[in-house]
Amino acid sequence: MNQLALLPSPALALPALIAAADDATRLRFLEFFAVTIRNPHTRRAYARAAGDFLAWCEARGVASLAGVQPLHVAAWVEALGRELAAPSVKQQLAGVRHLFDWLVTGHIVPVNPAGSVRGPAHSQRRGKTPVLAPDEARRLLDTIDVTTPAGLRDRALIGLMVYSFARIGAALAMRVEDVFVQNRRLWVRLHEKGGKRHEMPCHHNLEHYLAEYLDGCELREDRKGPLFRTIARGTKRLSDTPLPQANAFAMVRRRAGAAEIGTAIGNHSFRATGITTYLKNGGTLETAATMANHSSTRTTQLYDRRPDDVTLDEVERVLI
Structure with a gap:
C-alpha cells in the first residue's frame, strides 16, 4: 500500500521541489507537519513558511532540495526583512530550519542549509497588544445586549478573557464541562499550548456571566459540547459548531x-x-504569571502596560 495515500489532501498542494522528488522525500516532508507538530496554528505557519521558501528557491533556479544552500536561505531572510517585522521573519526561519532538521535525520538531505543562518536581531521588553482602560472594558461589557444568545455568549467570552487572562485559543477550545463547581465556587479549565491544563476560580463577575450564558442558552446538559458556538444561520440560536477564532475577532x-x-x-x-x-x-508579577499560565515572568511583563501611564505623564511635561 502506498503510504502517501494515508495522508490528507495537502499532498495535492505540495511545493514544486517536493512534488518533483521521490516518494520517500514527499512522505518525509508531509510527516514533518503531520507527526512532529500538534498545534494547528504552528502547523499552518510552518507550512506557509516552507511553501514560500521552496517556491522562492524554485523561482531562482534551484532544481532540487539538495541544491538549497545557506546563501539561498540568507538571501530569502534578507528579502523577508524588507517586508515583515523581525519576529515574523524569525518565525518563518524557524519553520524552515526545523523542516530541514527533519529532512536531515530522515536522510533526505545531507546537511541543514538553514542551520547556520542567523535571523534578524530582535529584543522586546514591551508588548504591542492594544489594551483597554478599566472603564473602557467595563463599558464594552455593559453595552452588550444580553437578551439574545449571541449577547450572552459574547459577554461570557470577553469576560473569560478579561478575568481569567485566557488566550483566545484556549477559550474557544473549552467544552461545557470545563466550567465546573469546586469549593462552592465556579472554576474554569483551560487547555493551553503544549497540552498544559490550567484551572482557576472565577471572578464573581465572570461567574455571573458564565452562569447566565449556560442557563440562558440551555447548555448545561451538553457537557461534551463546545462552550462557545456559532449562531445557526437564520435562527439566532446557538449551533453545535465551535466558534472559529476569526469569528471571535470580528465579534x-x-x-x-x-x-x-x-x-x-x-x-x-x-x-x-x-x-x-x-x-x-496591587497584584504581583509572579501571581499574574501563574494566573496567565506563563512559564516565565518575562513573558508576563510584555502584558504589563503600567509604564504607559508614566510615559504619558512625562510627555505632558513638554509645556510648549
Missing part, C-alpha cells in the same frame, strides 16, 4: 465599535487588559 471589533471604543483591539487585548489592571491594583 470583538463589532462590540468595540458599538461601545464607541477607538482603540483597535483584538482578541488578545483582553488578556493584556486583565493582567495590567490586576497589577495596577
Whole structure:
C-alpha cells in the first residue's frame, strides 16, 4: 500500500521541489507537519513558511532540495526583512530550519542549509497588544445586549478573557464541562499550548456571566459540547459548531465599535487588559504569571502596560 495515500489532501498542494522528488522525500516532508507538530496554528505557519521558501528557491533556479544552500536561505531572510517585522521573519526561519532538521535525520538531505543562518536581531521588553482602560472594558461589557444568545455568549467570552487572562485559543477550545463547581465556587479549565491544563476560580463577575450564558442558552446538559458556538444561520440560536477564532475577532471589533471604543483591539487585548489592571491594583508579577499560565515572568511583563501611564505623564511635561 502506498503510504502517501494515508495522508490528507495537502499532498495535492505540495511545493514544486517536493512534488518533483521521490516518494520517500514527499512522505518525509508531509510527516514533518503531520507527526512532529500538534498545534494547528504552528502547523499552518510552518507550512506557509516552507511553501514560500521552496517556491522562492524554485523561482531562482534551484532544481532540487539538495541544491538549497545557506546563501539561498540568507538571501530569502534578507528579502523577508524588507517586508515583515523581525519576529515574523524569525518565525518563518524557524519553520524552515526545523523542516530541514527533519529532512536531515530522515536522510533526505545531507546537511541543514538553514542551520547556520542567523535571523534578524530582535529584543522586546514591551508588548504591542492594544489594551483597554478599566472603564473602557467595563463599558464594552455593559453595552452588550444580553437578551439574545449571541449577547450572552459574547459577554461570557470577553469576560473569560478579561478575568481569567485566557488566550483566545484556549477559550474557544473549552467544552461545557470545563466550567465546573469546586469549593462552592465556579472554576474554569483551560487547555493551553503544549497540552498544559490550567484551572482557576472565577471572578464573581465572570461567574455571573458564565452562569447566565449556560442557563440562558440551555447548555448545561451538553457537557461534551463546545462552550462557545456559532449562531445557526437564520435562527439566532446557538449551533453545535465551535466558534472559529476569526469569528471571535470580528465579534470583538463589532462590540468595540458599538461601545464607541477607538482603540483597535483584538482578541488578545483582553488578556493584556486583565493582567495590567490586576497589577495596577496591587497584584504581583509572579501571581499574574501563574494566573496567565506563563512559564516565565518575562513573558508576563510584555502584558504589563503600567509604564504607559508614566510615559504619558512625562510627555505632558513638554509645556510648549
